[in-house]
Amino acid sequence: xxxxxxxxxxxxxxxxxxxxxxxxxxxxxxxxxxxxxxxxxxxxxxxxxxxxxxxxxxxxxxxxxxxxxxxxxxxxxxxxxxxxxxxxxxxxxxxxxxxxxxxxxxxxxxxxxxxxxxxxxxxxxxxxxxxxx
Numbered sequence: 001x002x003x004x005x006x007x008x009x010x011x012x013x014x015x016x017x018x019x020x021x022x023x024x025x026x027x028x029x030x031x032x033x034x035x036x037x038x039x040x041x042x043x044x045x046x047x048x049x050x051x052x053x054x055x056x057x058x059x060x061x062x063x064x065x066x067x068x069x070x071x072x073x074x075x076x077x078x079x080x081x082x083x084x085x086x087x088x089x090x091x092x093x094x095x096x097x098x099x100x101x102x103x104x105x106x107x108x109x110x111x112x113x114x115x116x117x118x119x120x121x122x123x124x125x126x127x128x129x130x131x132x133x
Contacts (some may be wrong), residue, residue, distance in 0.1 A: 005051050005063060012048050015041070022049050026107075030128055046109050053107055060106040067112035072119040079110065079123070094123065098130050105133035 022045070025032050034042040050061045064082035069075055076094045080087070085100045087093045101108070108127075113120045 005047055005054070005061065008044075008047070012041075012044055015045055015048070018045055019049060019052065023052065026053070031124060043111055046111060050107060050109050057105060057107045060104055061109070062106060063109045063111060064113075065111050066116060066120075069113075069116060072116055075113075075116050075119045076123060079108075083108070094126070098126060101127055101131045 022032060022034075026049075034046055036042055047063070050063065054061050062083045064079040066075065066078055069078045076097060080093050080097045083097065083100065083106075085093075085097050088096045088099070091099070110120060
């Protein structure tokens with residue numbers, strides 16, 4: 001199955017320095033958070049970054065759009081869907097997702113998740129602890 005990132009509808013102008021900085025940051029840190037007020041382009045720059053790193057991650061680039069997730073208990077399921085992971089028998093969906101990610105080198109973009117901070121923080125801690133790449 002070929003995965004794709006959303007197509008850009010317009011050019012991203014004036015962000016070369018930010019992109020370069022983020023590429024460098026991801027070479028040092030495994031977790032990078034983009035913050036700022038709504039409408040400043042966090043999603044656009046994250047999508048461009050993901051596109052630029054596509055080959056480096058051998059296409060193992062996933063985007064979980066979480067704006068529509070209102071129940072924190074549905075967060076992991078939404079991420080698993082974005083990664084195209086099916087729950088394995090006798091494992092929770094979170095355990096299945098962590099097991100899947102653990103065996104791969106991936107870039108996982110979690111977009112619009114500020115309303116799910118606690119759940120995302122807990123999952124991020126687990127993924128970073130169990131998934132070395």
